[in-house]
Amino acid sequence: MGLRERKKQATRRALQDAAVRLTLERGLEKVTVEEIAAEADVSTRTFFNYFATKEEALLGDVPGTPDEEARREFVVGGPTGDFVEDLITVLITSLVSTDDLATRREHMRLRKQLMEREPQLVRGVLARFHNVETELAAAIAERTGASPEDDHPLLVAAAAMAVMRHTMRRLHFSETEETADVRAKIQAAFRHLGEAYGPYASTD
Structure with a gap:
C-alpha cells in the first residue's frame, strides 16, 4: 500500500x-x-x-465485505475443502481480520455501545449486513456451480449472516477474545442450526 x-x-x-x-x-x-x-x-x-x-461515519467498516483474497480462495474450494469451515473463514474476515487485532476489538466494542445507546443506527447496520449477504450468496453460487438466483446459495448466505449477527451480539471484544474464540462461537452457532434443521436434510 x-x-x-x-x-x-x-x-x-x-x-x-x-x-x-x-x-x-x-x-x-x-x-x-x-x-x-x-x-x-x-x-x-x-x-x-x-x-x-x-451516521455513515459512525457505522465504520463493520461488517465489512468479504476479504477479496479470502473470497477467491473460497470460490475455488479453499482453504480446507470443508464448505462450512471455509465459509466461516470468509465470515471471520468481515469481523476480525486485521494486523492490529487489539485496535479492531476496541472499535467493535465502542460500536456495540453505540448500537445500544443509539438504536436508530441499527437500520444502517442491517443494510450493510444485506449487502454482505448478497456478495456472500454470489460467492457460494460460484463455488457450488449454482445460479445466483437459486434458493440454495441465497438461503445458505442468509443463514450465515444470521449466525454472524448472533455472534457479534455474543462477543465481548475483550483482550481475552482471540480469532480462535470467534471461530469457535461461529462453529457452535452453525452446529446448533444443523441440529435444529438436520431432520429436514433428508426430505424433499
Missing part, C-alpha cells in the same frame, strides 16, 4: 474515531459533522470526501 493510500485510510479512521467519541459523549443528535471534522483536525469538505452523513 502506497503512502497516499495509507494517509487516506488514516484520515478515514480519524473521522470515524472522532464521530464515535463525540457521539458517546454527547448523543447522536447533539453532534454535528462540523464538530466531527474539527475533532479529527480536517475540514468539513474533507469529511464529505469520505462520508455522506455522520
Whole structure:
C-alpha cells in the first residue's frame, strides 16, 4: 500500500474515531459533522470526501465485505475443502481480520455501545449486513456451480449472516477474545442450526 493510500485510510479512521467519541459523549443528535471534522483536525469538505452523513461515519467498516483474497480462495474450494469451515473463514474476515487485532476489538466494542445507546443506527447496520449477504450468496453460487438466483446459495448466505449477527451480539471484544474464540462461537452457532434443521436434510 502506497503512502497516499495509507494517509487516506488514516484520515478515514480519524473521522470515524472522532464521530464515535463525540457521539458517546454527547448523543447522536447533539453532534454535528462540523464538530466531527474539527475533532479529527480536517475540514468539513474533507469529511464529505469520505462520508455522506455522520451516521455513515459512525457505522465504520463493520461488517465489512468479504476479504477479496479470502473470497477467491473460497470460490475455488479453499482453504480446507470443508464448505462450512471455509465459509466461516470468509465470515471471520468481515469481523476480525486485521494486523492490529487489539485496535479492531476496541472499535467493535465502542460500536456495540453505540448500537445500544443509539438504536436508530441499527437500520444502517442491517443494510450493510444485506449487502454482505448478497456478495456472500454470489460467492457460494460460484463455488457450488449454482445460479445466483437459486434458493440454495441465497438461503445458505442468509443463514450465515444470521449466525454472524448472533455472534457479534455474543462477543465481548475483550483482550481475552482471540480469532480462535470467534471461530469457535461461529462453529457452535452453525452446529446448533444443523441440529435444529438436520431432520429436514433428508426430505424433499
